Amino acid sequence: MVRVTFLKIGFLGVSNLIEALLDERASRRGLSVRVVSTGCKMDVEEAIDAAKLAASIPSDLYVVVSPNAALPGPREARRLLKETGKPIIVVSDEPTKKIAEELGEEGFGYILIYADSMIGARREFLDPVEMALFNSDVLKVLAITGVLRLVHMELDRVIRQIEAGEQPELPRMRITKERALEMSGLNNPYAYAKAMASFEMARRVAALSTEGCFKVKERERYIPIVAAAHELMRWAAMLADEAREMEKANDTVTRIVHFRDGSLRRKKKLYEKYEALTDL
Numbered sequence: 001m002v003r004v005t006f007l008k009i010g011f012l013g014v015s016n017l018i019e020a021l022l023d024e025r026a027s028r029r030g031l032s033v034r035v036v037s038t039g040c041k042m043d044v045e046e047a048i049d050a051a052k053l054a055a056s057i058p059s060d061l062y063v064v065v066s067p068n069a070a071l072p073g074p075r076e077a078r079r080l081l082k083e084t085g086k087p088i089i090v091v092s093d094e095p096t097k098k099i100a101e102e103l104g105e106e107g108f109g110y111i112l113i114y115a116d117s118m119i120g121a122r123r124e125f126l127d128p129v130e131m132a133l134f135n136s137d138v139l140k141v142l143a144i145t146g147v148l149r150l151v152h153m154e155l156d157r158v159i160r161q162i163e164a165g166e167q168p169e170l171p172r173m174r175i176t177k178e179r180a181l182e183m184s185g186l187n188n189p190y191a192y193a194k195a196m197a198s199f200e201m202a203r204r205v206a207a208l209s210t211e212g213c214f215k216v217k218e219r220e221r222y223i224p225i226v227a228a229a230h231e232l233m234r235w236a237a238m239l240a241d242e243a244r245e246m247e248k249a250n251d252t253v254t255r256i257v258h259f260r261d262g263s264l265r266r267k268k269k270l271y272e273k274y275e276a277l278t279d280l
Helices: 044-055 072-082 094-105 128-144 147-163 177-181 189-215 219-249
Strands: 002-008 031-037 061-065 088-093 109-113 172-175 255-258 264-267
Touching (some): 061 072, 072 088, 088 094, 094 109, 172 177, 177 189
Parallel strands (some): 061 088, 109 172
Antiparallel strands (some): 255 264
């Protein structure tokens, strides 16, 4: 039994379903998952309390998910978890790239998702419904462009190494559009192009949200900026959805599933049977 504990500090789009990616039908044997979360808060005190709770759970692997892992809260949480001596993988967004080399030097693995952009967190604009809609749009982009598949494949690889009694090789990965789309399974070239556009639109959202939340002070200016960021993410999700629909129309949707023993198998036609992966 491989025991994986997810520590979530604040929220990214990927935070919502990352643990479910490893066992999508709740049928996988040999894997036990626990989740500890601070909710939306990321301050040091909350992060340390949650990290202490995570460290108290017997685990073979820790996955720390947070926006901007360079912030004090996520940093202190990593420091505390490191004392367990267990492997740690950081899953974060593009701003974390400024400490990527530091993470590697300190022995952490990392997966940085460039399309998982910051939400437009201005009180005048962001209510719970808008927050939920934004995250649903982010998830659609991450799912269809191949990001979520790449994340679970990397986590699965590390879990298999731990299961085999090996020293795991932790990922040190920046998920750009090319890296994501390699795993998307999209066959139609126009669907591929739509997904690439979707990824880049989602990535651009971060610049708008950052401008509206931190750089612009005038209320009449920052409100339309953060609203524009959310509109851009909505259209990114719509483009991604168009790409998926093209694949469905051609009956070429790639499905890669977990079997009970944790192995991965793939098929491309809806009614065909799954086959073992040989090229991933």
